[in-house]
Amino acid sequence: MKATRTRPAGFGNVRGAALLAALLLSLPPAAVVAQSNAALAASPASGQPVPLKELLARWQRQYQSTIAYDSDLVGSQQVEAPADAATLEEALARVLPAVGLDYEKLRERYYILRPRAQPTRALTGRVLQPNGRPLPGATVVLKGTATGTGTDAEGQFSLPAPPEGALLISSVGFVRQEVALSANTGILTVVLPDDEQALGEVVVVGYGRERRATVTGAIAVLDSTAFLSRVSTNPLSALQGAVPGLVVARTSARPGQENWGFQVRGASSVNTTPPLVVVDGVPYDDNAALSSLNPQDIETTSVLKDASAAIYGSRAANGVILITTKKGKTAKPVVTYSGLFALKTVGLGRRFTTLPQWYEMYNEAQVNNNNPNHAYKSLESHYLNPPNDVVVPGLFNTADIGFFTTDLQEVMFGTGRTWQQNVAVAGRGERVGYYVSVGYADDGSILRLGDNSNRKNNARVNLDFKPTDRLKLFSQLTAERQNRTEPTAYTPLLNTPGAVQPGYAFFTRDGRKPYGWGISYQSPLALAEDGGNHEQVDTRLGGQLQGDWDATDHFTVSGAAAVRYTFTGISTRSNHLDFYNYAGDRIVNTFHNGNDFNSLRRETQESVYQSYYGQLQYHATVAGGHQLTAMVGTSQEENAFNSYFVKVNNVPPGIDNVAQGTPLPNAADARGGAKLAWALVSYFGRATYAYRGKYLFEAIGRYDGSSRFTAANNHRWKFFPGVSAGWVLTEESWLKDVPGLNRAKLRASWGVVGNQAGIGIYDYIALVNNNAGSYPFGLNNPASITTTTVGNLVALDRTWEQIATTNVGLDVSLLAGRLVGTVDGYAKRNRNMLIPVTYPATLGGPPPLTNNGRLMTRGWEAALTWTDKIGGLGYSFTGIVSDSRTSLMEVGGSNAITLSGTTTGNLTQNIRGFPLNSYFGYAYDGIIQTQEELDAYKKVFPGGGLPASLGIGDVRYRDLNGDGRLDQARDVQYLGNSGIRYAYSGRLGLTLKGFDCSLFVQAVGRRDLFRQGSYYRPGVSSNQNISAHFYRNTWSPARPDAEYPRLSANADVTAYNYRASALTIRNNRYTRLKNAVLGYTLPPA
Structure with missing residues (x-):
């Protein structure tokens, strides 16, 4: 509500x-x-x-x-x-x-x-646009009643009306008009003015603001409703599908550690970097600024996607996201409360076979390998008709065999709960405005076992002052605390359902000890509940002060100072666990992380970030319709970071004090720390020119100097320019009076942005590493001498990557503003990408990254919005679609395709002439169906490469180079890449008499995904489960048209059948209903 x-x-x-x-x-x-x-x-x-x-x-x-x-x-x-x-x-x-x-x-x-009922009459009239044309579809309502109608194609209307009253006339894209009625009112003619607010809406750009009507760059703008209408505690989630060309995805459901990634207009480099996030003018280097920000505090979001990002220079390679938080607006205090309760569960997850299904597949694999009388055959009746939760002794004194029918995944995963509460107070006096908010969010996990949560508290105070008519001040204080907890054994815990055959228990027969089976199974409940927790607490405090002084009518001086303090405390407890047989009288296996035995690791991290900038702005309107603006400024950023950790073993249960443990034998593992710092100094500027709102030009530039590069040969400094132009076509006489066309603006831009991802803070300094090992020196009484090795070699001439981006776009408004659209095409060229060049093995040390790579990305994006009203029903639809393709033009040195192992190989590779993160594999040629086909296939590869036990039902591959041998050097081909293609979304909104409803759908048309690892191939063995996807979907004489090859207990045959090929790659496209919201707006008290 x-x-x-x-x-x-x-x-x-x-x-x-x-x-x-x-x-x-x-x-x-x-x-x-x-x-x-x-x-x-x-x-x-x-x-x-x-x-x-x-x-x-x-x-x-x-x-x-x-x-x-x-x-x-x-x-x-x-x-x-x-x-x-x-x-x-x-x-x-x-x-x-x-x-x-x-x-x-x-x-x-x-x-x-x-x-009292009044006598009515037929009131007629006509509604026109400012240019004198009829305005069809306008809504005409008798004020204070539900009586209304719409204008026809000629803008005419007729409705019954009393002698006195008022008419309300409105249409999308125009200012609503109220017309008073009297007994003498005759035929009406009403002209609706253009909604200049939409055209004059202020858009936040780098170090300034511009009117939307004069923007020449590819800038997408979202208001607060984009976040309020989404069920999310994280703004990154709300951005999914909301902006053309912005792809937001996550790779995990771990609360607070979802591994969010977001990319603007495809890849810009092999060195991935997120967009630069700027909140109220303060830059952030990672997406922590967005993930920790309270969505309820966001007022507007601007996404700079083309040359407009060049104003941020060396960190704008992947675009810039500018966020403005809320301020007080109304004279009276307004108290806002928002609450959220959400449930989440596993959508598309891994499903594994049941006990009877597993045995059916295991038995089939053994029969295919001529072993029908395998070890588990005597228990066939137990497998196919499991008794009621029992464990029987293992064969030949081996581990117990369980016949529990409980689904491990159903026990481990369930429904997670998310809570969010926010309260804000905002208001404005004659000179002071304020916005104060506090919030709490508790994001639970779908993991039922143990403590797995992400809890956030945040507070914000935004104050703006206007001491005089020419001076404006803005101050801000923020505080955030985030607590993330999860079991230390999180990864082995998640792998449990697929690591063993189904049917195993959680506890021993008496229910008091954790149950284990051989060396492969440990009770996931014990790992989660008693294995220890990993807890991370982040505290972030921030403050800033901004000022704008209108020195004259044409000059404004602005400045800001900000500081951000972050303190992180990390505690990791790893308990040693003993797992027993089902009888509870014998330990069958243990659990500990490496050499950790009841270990406790404590770490603290602390960072202080400071930002300062000042700028001078000029703006003037010259007679004849000339508008000029100019801005120059400078900024400096500094960040200091330090950390320290200590780790001990043998900490008693229930004790959370490292002083109670014993030191680790290796000093490097027992304690350590780091102290780092970096700085960035910049000079920037912008100039714009507009003639009568028709011809628009903008030039921007930034000169950056970074401490990450050597000062030698001036490689520390780099200039990043950008230019753009716009042409408002509908201001031309030959297009101004085209029916149905309200506004059309053609845009073009070119600019250069930078990237320093992959460059360490001190990579320009040659270092010698002291190693933990030692070397005996001397003959009779050798001394133990600590060894040293050369660190990464230094490239003194390397500098920022520079990405040139070109954009052409068109903005249109049609049918009296009811249909609004934008389309853009772009190209990004990285001509000096930082890559690891391949050198001879005798180089003497790890080679540095150098500016020897080249990359090209091309793409397009479009957005279309239709808004209208039918009687009292208002409706709108917005559709967004985008696509991009990336090609590597130069990667430096070796260009060989390597598939490590024989199963899936390296998942993604960067090869010259192919897209970034490409998949390569063998040429899949179907399944061998007959003995004749098997014999013919073996003759194709007389040189080898086939398993000795190859048989009917196994896979065929093509000999691409015709040399009679199947190998990865010459018989692999391009299969796809991990990039997202055809990202699209749609939003439908409805309003009726106080009710509103919205549906939001987000989708991806293509994303290639490799099936990898043992979970994605039916590796039939006694100590692992099998994906249910393969059940009765593998070849057999009864299933000759099955999708997958035959089951086999021979590891070589299975590895051969599931080599990287078209069989093991899938288009992971999807369409998801992300949000469905029903609301009602209460009338005032």
Whole structure:
């Protein structure tokens, strides 16, 4: 339910009164008649003025009746007291006509007041656009009623109307008009002005603001509704599908560690970097700024996607996201509360076979390998018809065999709960505005076992002052605390369902000890509950002060200072666990992380970030329609980071103090720390020119100097320019009067942005590493000498990557603003990408990254919005689609394709001439169906490469180079890449009489995904489960058209069948309903 409350005009009309009457009729008279213990006062003299409300109350007592009415309808009206009447009907009939009211008798002693019906007439008129053309589809409503109509193709309308009143006329893209009516009103002609607010809307750009109508760059803008309408505690989630060209994805469901990644317009480099995030003018280097920000505090979001990002220079390779938080707006204090409760569960997860399914596949694999009398054959009846949760002794004194029918995944995963509570107070006085908010979010996990959660507290105080008419100040204080907890053994815990055959228990027979099976199974419940927890607590404090001084009518001086302090405390407890056999009398395996035995690791991290900038702005309008703006500025950023950790073993259970443990033998593992710092100094500027709002030009530039590069040969500094132009076509005389076309603007831009991802803070300094090992030196009594090795070699001439981006776009508004669209095409070229060049093995040390790579990305994006109204039903639809393709033009040195192992190989590789993160594999050629096909296939590869046990039902591959040998050097081909193609989304919104509904769908048309690892191939063995996807979907004589090859207990055959090929790659496209929201806006009290 929304906090906004509006009273519909005409609440006291017949419909409202009828509703009230229906309620009254359902109650006994004693429930609705006001009783008074006071004596009935004397009636006023006839003709004496008296409040109508008082008179009605007197009559209710006098005539023992109920008179229902809306208080706004009666108000404070005065009437002349009538002479005494014999009946209530007679009294009402004498008084009500004088004040324009009438009554209706609903039943004995029940009356309702309503407005007196007025005579109506047919009112006609015409609605025009500012250019004199008809405005079809405009809404015409009689104010205070539900009576309304729409204009036809000629802009004409007709509706019944009383002699007096008012008409409300509105249409999307135009300013609503109110027209007073009188008895003399004839045929109306109404001109609706253009909604200049939409055109004059201010868009936040780098170090400034511009009117939307004059923006020449590819800039997408979102207001606060984009976040309020999404069920999410994380703004990154709300951005999914909301901006053309912005792809947001996550790779995990771990609360607080979802591994969010977001990319603007495809890849810019092999060195991945997120977009630069700037919150209220303060830059952030990672997406922590977004993930920790309270969505309720966001006012607007601008995404700079082309040359407009060049104003941020060396860190804008993947675009810039500018966020402005809320400020006080209204004179009166406004208190806003928003609450969220959400449930989440596993959508598309891994499903594994049941006990009978597993045995069926295991048995089939053994038969295919000519081993029908395998070890588990004697227990076949138990597998196919499992007894009720039992464990039997293992064969030949091996581990126990369980026959529990419990699904491990159902036990481990369930429904997670998410809570969010936010309270904000905002207001504005004559000189001061304020916005104060506090929030709490608790994001639970779908993992039922152990403690797995992400809890956040945040507070924000935004104050803006205006001491004088020329001086504006803005201050901000923020505080955030985030606590993330998960089991230390999180990864082995998640792998448990697929690591063993189904049927195993959680505890021993007496239920007191964790159960284990051989070396492969440990009770996931014990790992989660007793294995220890990993906890990370982040505390972030921030403050900033900004000022703008209008020194003259044309010059403005601005400056800002900000500081951000972050403290992180990390505690990792890893407990040693003993797992028993089902009888509980013997330990069968143990769990510990490496050499950790009841270990406790404590780490603290601390960072202080400082940012300062100042700028001078000039703006002027010259006679003849010339508008000029210019801005120059400088900024400096500094960040200092330090960390320290200590780790000990043998900490007693329940003790959380490292002083109670024993030091680790290796000093490097027992304690350590780091102290790092970096700085960035910049000079930037912008100049814009507009002629009569028709021809638009902009030039920007930034000169960056970074401490990450050597000062030698001036490689520390780099200039990043950008230019753009716009042409408002509809301001030209030859296009200005085209029917249905309201506005069209053509845009073009070119600019250079930078990237320093992959460059360490001190990579320009040659270092020598002291190693943990030692070397005996000497003959008779050798001394132990610590060894040293050369660190990464240094490339003194390397500098930032520079990505040149070109963009052409078109913005249009059609059909009186009901249809609005934008389309863009772009290209990004990285000509000096940092890559690891391949050198001879005798180089003597790890090679540095150098500027020897080249990459090209091309793409397009489009957005279309339709907004209209049918009677009282308002509706809108927004569709977004984008696509991009990336090609590697140069990667430096070796360009060989390597598939490590024989199964899936390296998942993604960067090869010259192919897309970034490409998949390569063998040429899949179907499944061998007959002995003749098997014999013919073996003859194709006389040189080898096939398993010795190859048989009917196995896979065929093509010999691409015809050399008679199957190998990865010459028989692999391009299969796809991990990039997202055809990202699209759609939003449908409906409004009707206070109700609103929205549906949001987000989708990806193509994303290649490799099936990898043992979970994605039916590796049939006694110590692992099998993906249910393969059940009865593998080849057999009874299933010759199956999708996958035969089952085999031979590891070589299985590895051969599931080599990287078209068989093991899938298009992981999807369409998801991300949000469905139903709301109602309450009328005001």
